[in-house]
Amino acid sequence: MYDDDDDLSLLDPEIDLESPLDQIEPLDADEESQPKPDPEAMLALLTAPGTQQRMLAARAFCELQDERAIPHLIRLLSDPCPLVRVSAAYGLGRNPSSTAVVPLITQLNNDWNGYVRKGVVWALGNCRDRRSLEPLTDALKTDISAVRLWAASGLAQMAELGYEAIVASIPPLIEALRQDPIAAVRSNCAWSLGQLCREMPSNAVYAGAIDGLIEAFAEDEEMGVREDAKAALLRVGDPRGLQLIETLEQEGLV
Structure with a gap:
C-alpha cells in the first residue's frame, strides 16, 4: 500500500502494471462478518x-x-x-x-x-458507452503499459453496444495483439477478441480477428499469450481455429 502522500511517482512505462488500489486489502476479507x-x-x-x-x-x-x-x-x-x-x-x-x-x-x-x-x-x-471507444482505442495505441493493459480489456465491453462498435474495436486489438511489447497487454487483447467475436457474424472482420488469434496461438513467444489466444479460439468455437489447435497439438508444435 502507498503512503498517504499527496503525490505519486509516474508509472514505469513497461513494468508497473498495478495501481495503488490493486494493493489495498478488502475492507474485510470475510464480507459477511x-x-x-x-x-x-x-x-x-x-x-x-x-x-x-x-x-x-x-x-x-x-x-x-x-x-x-x-x-x-x-x-x-x-x-x-x-x-x-x-x-x-x-x-x-x-x-x-x-x-x-x-x-x-x-x-x-x-x-x-x-x-x-x-x-x-x-x-x-x-x-459501456459508444463515446468510450475512441479514447480506449487511443490509449491502447499510445499510453504506457499499465493503461494499455486495461484499455485492451475495456474494449471487450463494446460487445454490448452493437455491431458497429464491435467492428471498430477489432482492428486496434489485432494490431496490439501482434505488436505490443508487453505480453500481458497481448493476452488481454486475445481475451477481448474472443469476447467480441462471439457477438459477430462470419465476415471479413471476424476472419481477421480469428487470423490474429491463430497467429498468436501458433507464434507468440510467450506461453501465456499463446494459452490466452487458444482459450479465446475455444470460446468462440470457430471451426478453423479449433482444427488448427487440434492439428498443432497432435504434431506437438505447441
Whole structure:
C-alpha cells in the first residue's frame, strides 16, 4: 500500500502494471462478518476538506453502489491529490453512469499520472458507452503499459453496444495483439477478441480477428499469450481455429 502522500511517482512505462488500489486489502476479507461502509457517512466525506477523508470516501464507493455519489466522484476526478483522483475513477467504475463519460475522457486526456489514467480507462470500459471507444482505442495505441493493459480489456465491453462498435474495436486489438511489447497487454487483447467475436457474424472482420488469434496461438513467444489466444479460439468455437489447435497439438508444435 502507498503512503498517504499527496503525490505519486509516474508509472514505469513497461513494468508497473498495478495501481495503488490493486494493493489495498478488502475492507474485510470475510464480507459477511462486517457491514460495508455507511453510505451516508461516506457521501458526507466526499466533500470533506481533508485529503485523507476524501480519498477514503471515494475508495468506499469502489465497494458501494449509490448513484448519489456520482456527481461527487466526477468532481473528485480533478482533485489535486492523485490518490483521490484514482479512487474517484475506481468509484465511477463501480458506479458507471453516462454522465461520467465525458469527464472521464477529459481526465484521461489531461492527467499526468499513470495510475489515474489506468483507473479512468477501467471506468470508461465499465460505462459501456459508444463515446468510450475512441479514447480506449487511443490509449491502447499510445499510453504506457499499465493503461494499455486495461484499455485492451475495456474494449471487450463494446460487445454490448452493437455491431458497429464491435467492428471498430477489432482492428486496434489485432494490431496490439501482434505488436505490443508487453505480453500481458497481448493476452488481454486475445481475451477481448474472443469476447467480441462471439457477438459477430462470419465476415471479413471476424476472419481477421480469428487470423490474429491463430497467429498468436501458433507464434507468440510467450506461453501465456499463446494459452490466452487458444482459450479465446475455444470460446468462440470457430471451426478453423479449433482444427488448427487440434492439428498443432497432435504434431506437438505447441
